[in-house]
Amino acid sequence: MPKGGRKGGHKGRARQYTSPEEIDAQLQAEKQKAREEEEEEEGGDGAAGDPKKEKKSLDSDESEDEDDDYQQKRKGVEGLIDIENPNRVAQTTKKVTQLDLDGPKELSRREREEIEKQKAKERYMKMHLAGKTEQAKADLARLAIIRKQREEAARKKEEERKAKDDATLSGKRMQSLSLNK
Numbered sequence: 005m006p007k008g009g010r011k012g013g014h015k016g017r018a019r020q021y022t023s024p025e026e027i028d029a030q031l032q033a034e035k036q037k038a039r040e041e042e043e044e045e046e047g048g049d050g051a052a053g054d055p056k057k058e059k060k061s062l063d064s065d066e067s068e069d070e071d072d073d074y075q076q077k078r079k080g081v082e083g084l085i086d087i088e089n090p091n092r093v094a095q096t097t098k099k100v101t102q103l104d105l106d107g108p109k110e111l112s113r114r115e116r117e118e119i120e121k122q123k124a125k126e127r128y129m130k131m132h133l134a135g136k137t138e139q140a141k142a143d144l145a146r147l148a149i150i151r152k153q154r155e156e157a158a159r160k161k162e163e164e165r166k167a168k169d170d171a172t173l174s175g176k177r178m179q180s181l182s183l184n185k
Contacts, residue, residue, distance in 0.1 A: 111119070132140045 132138045135144055
């Protein structure tokens with residue numbers, strides 16, 4: 005197996021070359037097509053001498069437009085091979101004047117989902133701030149418990165401080181009484 009994991013070349017297979025006559029014939033056919041297209045553009049309706057063009061003029065105008073579009077869009081090898089694919093959709097180019105910029109723009113699925121997600125998040129935050137969600141109710145209950153605990157702790161500290169002050173005051177009175185004796 006060759007390097008890089010690629011499949012090997014076909015060394016034993018005979019190579020096929022295009023003969024110079026075939027190349028010349030292809031080039032001449034392409035030049036002739038180009039000349040015919042130029043003549044059609046320049047000549048317009050004055051193409052009465054060509055039987056193929058007379059036949060086309062008898063057909064409907066719509067089929068003529070479709071044939072022209074189809075001929076113009078074929079590139080490379082497509083010009084040599086007739087493709088009969090019913091699923092193939094011909095691409096149409098739009099002019100700037102044909103574009104509808106004012107109309108509502110269709111969003112992709114991802115964009116739509118992202119917008120819905122943002123709206124849902126905003127709705128949830130409004131409900132949360134109003135205290136209507138389960139999480140908000142739990143948070144408010146927890147905060148109430150913490151407030152009570154802090155108030156009780158502050159009350160106990162205040163009582164202990166008062167008791168300590170009373171003890172120090174009574175201790176000083178005792179000392180002053182004992183000194184006076």
